[in-house]
Amino acid sequence: KQPSVPVRQYSLSSFEIGRKLGKGKFGKVYCARDKATGYVCALKVMEKKELIHFKVEKQFRREIEIQSNLRHPNILRLFGHFHDSERVFLILEYAGQGEMFKVLRKKGRFDDVLASQYICQIASALSYLHKKHIIHRDLKPENLLIGLDGEVKLSDFGWSVHTPTSRRTTMCGTLDYLPPEMVEAKDHDSRVDLWALGVLTYEFLVGNPPFEEPAHKATYKRISKVDLKIPPYVSVEAADLIRRLLQHQPERRFPLDQIPDHPWIVKNRPYWPTNNAADKKSG
Numbered sequence: 001k002q003p004s005v006p007v008r009q010y011s012l013s014s015f016e017i018g019r020k021l022g023k024g025k026f027g028k029v030y031c032a033r034d035k036a037t038g039y040v041c042a043l044k045v046m047e048k049k050e051l052i053h054f055k056v057e058k059q060f061r062r063e064i065e066i067q068s069n070l071r072h073p074n075i076l077r078l079f080g081h082f083h084d085s086e087r088v089f090l091i092l093e094y095a096g097q098g099e100m101f102k103v104l105r106k107k108g109r110f111d112d113v114l115a116s117q118y119i120c121q122i123a124s125a126l127s128y129l130h131k132k133h134i135i136h137r138d139l140k141p142e143n144l145l146i147g148l149d150g151e152v153k154l155s156d157f158g159w160s161v162h163t164p165t166s167r168r169t170t171m172c173g174t175l176d177y178l179p180p181e182m183v184e185a186k187d188h189d190s191r192v193d194l195w196a197l198g199v200l201t202y203e204f205l206v207g208n209p210p211f212e213e214p215a216h217k218a219t220y221k222r223i224s225k226v227d228l229k230i231p232p233y234v235s236v237e238a239a240d241l242i243r244r245l246l247q248h249q250p251e252r253r254f255p256l257d258q259i260p261d262h263p264w265i266v267k268n269r270p271y272w273p274t275n276n277a278a279d280k281k282s283g
Ligand SMILES: Cc1cc(Cn2cc(-c3c(Cl)cnc4nc(-c5cn(C)nc5C)[nH]c34)cn2)no1
Pocket: 021, 022, 023, 024, 025, 026, 027, 028, 029, 042, 044, 045, 092, 093, 094, 095, 096, 097, 098, 099, 145, 155
């Protein structure tokens, strides 16, 4: 019988707190080092009163329950959590190159090689989630991080749920990534992530999401009509994948497990893969 690994009890004093890495709607993230092991992680701190005020405790509990049981190279690890009288803390994997949306805003847009590698890695993470009957439901650059070797890490599982489901909580924030069935508040399943993957592919290559409009109502209309205009500089192969993912009918959307063999991914796969962790492992 395997000796069970004792689950360590953490508290704030278990860590040396470093610089603030970022802040979100509900809290802040700091770089932190575990005093006992020297391991560097990211500590996400949220005020309990804020979680209660914004009525997101349930979402928060779901984020912990789902993300702590996931093991995939393109999904940010949640190692543990703890709380004190006013705050809750998530002990998260530290992503060495930071937030995807900041890199995208800085670069404007990505080329086919970089964008296709990111999309292929995200498709791999989504395929892993869907096999566990989990849909992410909030795929967007703000919820992506980049690891030390340039690999993508899916994070923020606050909106993820077990399929099939129909949304009960009011959406807040951008509509840009929502598929027709969600903006029309219909029942939806894991294929909502396929739509969002199409939106993400477009945003990586163009620099803004495809249905973006100043007013929510206008965005809603363009999503519902799939009013898609792909700029001429987007490659034929990339445009093909975008169109195959941004299908109004969920059942017509391109399946995740065929993405690694799509011409856009195959054509742009570097012959000598970048010097990533897998390389180091194989020596
Ligand atoms: C609350 C709240 C804020 C955010 C957004 N956010 C995520 C991070 C973050 C996480 Cl969770 C993990 N690793 C990170 N590494 C960085 C980072 C690395 N460099 C070189 N620069 C940065 C920035 N940020 C990380 C920070 N903010 N989500 O919920």
